[in-house]
Amino acid sequence: GIQVEQSPPDLILQEGANSTLRCNFSDSVNNLQWFHQNPWGQLINLFYIPSGTKQNGRLSATTVATERYSLLYISSSQTTDSGVYFCAVEPDFGNEKLTFGTGTRLTIIP
């Protein structure tokens, strides 16, 4: 099946810092989404972004489908940004549905 690798696995930052999270995937995809899982376990959909660039407030994401990677940018981090960020992809072919990476755990220190 499709492989999804996220980096870094862990990231600790001071409040106000910026960060870039990366997602690499092994096959062409027709669906890519970024999620934030907060400390209470709730998964929140941040972006549907199989290609191109989108922005939502302090967050933005870019997917370069031809090179099989996506980036999530978080600017001016706040403590509420803490949690695990997952990238999930669905390959163009086959019967696999959205497959998640192992995530990046982000901790924002006040």
Added chain:
Amino acid sequence: DTGVSQNPRHKITKRGQNVTFRCDPISEHNRLYWYRQTLGQGPEFLTYFQNEAQLEKSRLLSDRFSAERPKGSFSTLEIQRTEQGDSAMYLCASSLIGRTGDEKLFFGSGTQLSVL
């Protein structure tokens, strides 16, 4: 939009017992997914429905797992003869598949299963 609702939030059971979880999707959504998440891992796809049709179930972990969505609205996931390895968070998600094929998943809060 009240979001995806899952019940119960927590379930503790003894090995060998059967358990059933319920998911109520966002009302206008036509697709419903079940995922399982264990500690330190990303969610793992189990099965999904489009309306009442179960379109993929080969990823269900064993024949002890089954899911239904009888009227294309709420869904249930049943685990028979539970084992300690079934302990995990069971997540439900729903989506509205559009004409362009764009699909964004919205997750519920999950049911945390502990098998003693």
